[in-house]
Amino acid sequence: MPWPTTRKQETRKKILKSAVRLFAQRGFHNVSLGEVMEDAKLTHGAFYAHFSSKQELYNQSVYAATEDSPLAGIMRESEGDLSFNKIVKTYLCSEHVEQKVSPCPLAAFATDVSNQNDDAKQAYSHVFEGLLDILQTRSGGEIPDRQSAMSLAALMIGGVVVSRALNDEEVVDELLEACITKASQLMK
Amino acid sequence: MPWPTTRKQETRKKILKSAVRLFAQRGFHNVSLGEVMEDAKLTHGAFYAHFSSKQELYNQSVYAATEDSPLAGIMRESEGDLSFNKIVKTYLCSEHVEQKVSPCPLAAFATDVSNQNDDAKQAYSHVFEGLLDILQTRSGGEIPDRQSAMSLAALMIGGVVVSRALNDEEVVDELLEACITKASQLMK
DNA sequence: GTCTATAATCTGATAGAC
DNA sequence: GTCTATCAGATTATAGAC
CATH class of the missing domain: 1.10.357.10 (Tetracycline Repressor, domain 2)
Known part of the structure; x- marks a missing residue:
């Protein structure tokens, strides 16, 4: 199963998409995880089911x-x-x-x-x-x-x-x- | 009196010098006013006798x-x-x-x-x-x-x-x- | 002008119910 | 996996003594 496109991966992509736009527009420290998650239509607490830290999200955003x-x-x-x-x-x-x-x-x-x-x-x-x-x-x-x-x-x-x-x-x-x-x- | 080099202006320059180095090395949000003032051999509270906000310090640092x-x-x-x-x-x-x-x-x-x-x-x-x-x-x-x-x-x-x-x-x-x-x- | 102390706020990260 | 609630820490800015 090379690409098991689960719902979790879809959510992860949505978070990344929001993160890319917000980080690019305002920079790392001018964007809170709450804003990213709100932009992705989720709540703050759900973040850590997808990324281990804000820094990891940022690093992945560079690729994304x-x-x-x-x-x-x-x-x-x-x-x-x-x-x-x-x-x-x-x-x-x-x-x-x-x-x-x-x-x-x-x-x-x-x-x-x-x-x-x-x-x-x-x-x-x-x-x-x-x-x-x-x-x-x-x-x-x-x-x-x-x-x-x-x-x-x-x-x-x-x-x-x-x-x-x-x-x-x-x-x-x-x-x-x-x-x-x-x-x-x-x-x- | 075109250049009344008071002690206050000297202190202001010292703060700016510290700010330039720290902001350049680590960026706006990775530097706290406490660090800048400590680097300038002063304490945090003395900052606002020289600048009205961190943002103003940053703007002046661009010139300095x-x-x-x-x-x-x-x-x-x-x-x-x-x-x-x-x-x-x-x-x-x-x-x-x-x-x-x-x-x-x-x-x-x-x-x-x-x-x-x-x-x-x-x-x-x-x-x-x-x-x-x-x-x-x-x-x-x-x-x-x-x-x-x-x-x-x-x-x-x-x-x-x-x-x-x-x-x-x-x-x-x-x-x-x-x-x-x-x-x-x-x-x- | 500089100090100490503190107020007020924000935010990354965690805990636990569902 | 997502939610609500909360902790813990950091930081800008202010207050008031000296």
Whole structure:
């Protein structure tokens, strides 16, 4: 029985989905377990039938967030290669900055993870390697090597992280456009 | 009397210095006012003679952190222009990632600020514009325009932020080197 | 201005009925 | 597995003596 989709696993997924959205929007300490469970239409006490601690929930959220991230979305849409432009513009857009779409955990969870335990960092590292792999293998050769993929990842994540901390929408648009325009120059 | 350096202002500076280091290392919610005041050799209750709330302390820390940041350091050392290589290598180094030097607030406070009020974002935005200004006016023309400066800032901040969330030192070194190597290509 | 002491609140985690 | 109820600890902010 490889996938015994029990009701418990469905509930666990619901909790994770709520956790991903809330943690990404407000950060680890600005979200209580009560809020997560309420969002998942359960009560506080039921939490510990699914996770051993808030920290474990957060670590699992780092993995879970990859499923609905912007890049996962365009990967589902297109079966073949992703164009470089499509990748960059999907990531560096105001909808992603404002989290009108489910966010990339590498941008949303970065600073929180750096303040947490090694399990969280391991999850983050794993997801980061996954991004590098996608960039290199699904871009039809437009991203030639690991070094290019790494610098592109830093540019994209940095662009979104900084944008979220600015208070001037015009500067945000300017920054996103600058990153989009300059990204291709990293590929040479 | 332009600078009446009273003892109160000295104490305020001491509190800010402790706050910058602790907030940068562990984030807003992982640092208590008690810890900040203890680090500044005072007791908890004395805090409110200097700041009206923890949030105000944090906002002021964003500004205060610029004084000892890596780029402020090399600007004090050299009177003339900074070389592009010096800027990039000073920022994207493991000592900065591990905060063995006083960190740049744009990297250390980014995600926290995005979860806070508009005053914090205003402080962050102001510091960000300051970085763009330094990059453009102090690089001897090696950073030709605002768009180049913006993309470079995103690359540098992103490189440090991601590095702090990874658990594999080798990958961190690889990432920093990738960002350093590729940075110059953004300047064309 | 700085101290000690405490109020008021929040939240992670546990216990036990159903 | 989910619920209600509660414990235990931490933390921001305040009060009042010095």
